[in-house]
Amino acid sequence: MSVSALKVKVTIAQPFVVAGSPFTLTTTFENNHEGVIEVLQLSYHVPYEVQWIQEQQYTNRFDNIKSNPLKSFFLANRSWRAGISAPGQAMYYGNGVSNYEKSVFDLLPGESGAYSFSSYVRRWLFSSGGELVFPGQVKYRYQGEVHHHTFEVRFTLRPPLLANAIGSIAGSIVGPLAKGLRDQGPSLFSSIGIPFVAGVTLTAILALVAVIYSSRKTGEAQPIITVEDFWGGFLVGFFIRFTGNELFGNLVPLPGKSA
Structure with missing residues (x-):
């Protein structure tokens, strides 16, 4: 199976990452092959200065404060901090290391799927900018065999x-x-x-x-x-x-x- 069978594209909403402000990283998968591709897991080796936001913990924190108008006004825009990961912690979406029984989603020929997660650069006041490098890997199954597709994306980092x-x-x-x-x-x-x-x-x-x-x-x-x-x-x-x-x-x- 050729590498081009699974096309991976990674984007952020803004032209560059601003230190101190959360940004959303979207990974899009496109099946360029003639058969069904089962996406099993997406992983990123996150740069040490970056922390990704765990969606479920963020959602729980937001649900707890949204019923209180006063807390919601002052804390809603900071509730994402409740789900923040350790610095440089790898991000995984999907099944565990060896559990490939269930796919995240199945892609028919010509179809595409996407997954988004938010991240945050901790150090902002004395940040000198530079480049953030995200090595990533997609594990998928095609015709009963598990394959690995590795890639790397780079984003410009600027201080606010x-x-x-x-x-x-x-x-x-x-x-x-x-x-x-x-x-x-x-x-x-x-x-x-x-x-x-x-x-x-x-x-x-x-x-x-x-x-x-x-x-x-x-x-x-x-x-x-x-x-x-x-x-x-x-x-x-x-x-x-x-x-x-x-x-x-x-x-x-x-x-x-x-x-």
Whole structure:
């Protein structure tokens, strides 16, 4: 039986995975053979930074809180945490390792079936992004014989915009302190007042605008600073204090200045 007899396609709803937000991974099986294929088991070797959500435990938790309007309002969007697996725990759907008596579903020639499960990337604030690799395997039976179809899928991982924003605020605080210590030395702390706080606030606002713009910027032009994580935002906030409108103007086109 050729490998192409069973076609496997894995997709997620969004273009990439955002750290700290659950995402749904859908595996679609298509029978390209002339006979019936019995799908017995689907398994994934989940990356260590990923935790998959056990649907039954999530459902039980949601059923317990939905009768209480107050709990439902505050906890419904977090009820998935009740069914979260251990970090890197393998995900199995279907029969056990050796119990192949019953199939998950049967695929007639030309038919397809799908299974979806949700996952979550734990570390989000200091996530630097990268790539998530999911090696998978489908066990199926054809004409009384058990076969294995292995595959691998990759998804881009990005930190949330909130991590970039928090980094920019942290940088906008550290930047003025570093500049003040360079110019004034320890006497800086005795002179901190409303002007200093106002300057930090302005720097934080400029840094936030620059981070949001740079993070959402598209096109062929390569920005002078790539804002992809907490530390990228931190550098933007830090250096804006030293360069002022020069760096901000390079990141965000100002009126009367070309992008």
